[in-house]
Amino acid sequence: MSLTRELIMLILIFAEYMEILFYKYQGTGNDFVMIDNRLQEFDKNNTKLVAKLCDRRFGVGADGLILLENHPELDFKMVYYNADGNESSMCGNGGRCLVAFANFLGIIKNKASFEAVDGLHHAIIENDLVKLQMQDVVSIENNKDYVYLNTGSPHHVQMENNIHDLAIKEVGSKIRYGQPYNEAGTNVNFVKQLSENTFQVRTYERGVEDETLSCGTGVTAVALAMFETGKTKSNLISLETEGGKLQVSFDKQDSIYKNVWLIGPATHVFKGTISW
Template sequence: MKTGLTLEFYKYQGTGNDFVMVDNRKDTFPKENTDLVKFLCDRRFGIGADGLILLENDNLSDFKMVYYNSDGNTSTMCGNGGRCLVAFARDLDIIKDKTTFNAIDGLHHASINKDVVALQMIDVAVIQQKDKYSFLDTGSPHHVQIVANVASLDVKKEGAKLRYGLYGESGSNINFVTPLADDTFEVRTYERGVEDETLSCGTGVTAVALAMHKQKKAISNTVKVKARGGDLTISFEQNGSGYKKVFLKGPAQKVFKGEIAC
């Protein structure tokens, strides 16, 4: 890239879902330059990340989250990215242990204790039940499908088939799930925008927990989901046929800080 920009950035990860973080409270980042975002997320020529997140000022809350997928395009809500942004805001001394921030799907409440962030996700009113899968929106669209042995599945191949074949160009994230024990599930996720498997997906594991509870595969209102990058806990309350007070909880950590000429 030849923009003449020297960018200060931070790298954060939440259960292996990694993000380039930029403090954009002075509104200096060229937000329409999708090629720049794609370059920064590139694992060979740039910094390397599943996505890029701008922290910006907001009139309604402590800060605003602007999220880009690694393909350079702005996208829907990212749960692990939101958790990492809370840790970033704490490290910048914007917040202490609790916060409310604005994202593309509305206001989110969160708390942080050391490296563990609990993020309130949006309420889910509808879960579509199909013969072989469930579909729901937890801030991003998610397909949830039980398989016998998710560990041996070719997630990139099978996920791409469904992402494009079933949902078309706009697509959906695809989650493959294997029940392990009572209220515990193993999941692997193909993420649209990344167009590959990621080590973890926050809105995805949230969708899995709610879908499994809806299907009565989970009994408790607290569900543990094991992603390839680590374990996450989802708690919730039933609200008629839907769910409310949905919280995604897990670690979020700073990896490093740096500067890049781009």
């Protein structure tokens, strides 16, 4: 039996206005659209939709979008997209927020094991803080004016005395697209030492293409870079970002940084539906 013209029009109109249930989370100002995708209802190939949801004027507004999906062996799987709509490398604050989201959904209690784009992660929820174990770091490139390392995402780290007045977007974008990074690019962290084990950090994030209030893999990179270059002897480092305070702890065995933990708050902001 063929569909009538009126029914076809109704189907097309309904399809144009599908509603998406989302949750908004933030970790020290690094904010994310969270979607429970365990039923695989979200179109992961629709980069325009992801970018729209992250748009701060025409969508929900976020630094990135995260899908929580089923995993055959672990508690869940993390799929992360930058605000530009493209799937990206690991996001530390996003991972911490996803753990809080999984707790909210009742998938986990105070411990989690999940898969992200860079592999297996463990997490602990304790005293309103989410502690996320990051990957081991086996290589740190110590240059004259900056340090480069990968903490799940690539990071350029450089010291700046006048960090308060620094034009982060302008200076960060030049480094992000410049030599030696070029097309692949890098995240860029500017750092000022405040005490023996406390550092102020401002970060330009690729994919967002602007300064974000906080970056989890970024402060992790800063903590390891400061220890590697002798700026601190502490293996528990406090990082003050524009959006709040984080901590990073780690052990160094020979030249490898192991047992790396990113520690900080992760907060549910609101939930809602959006049509597209």
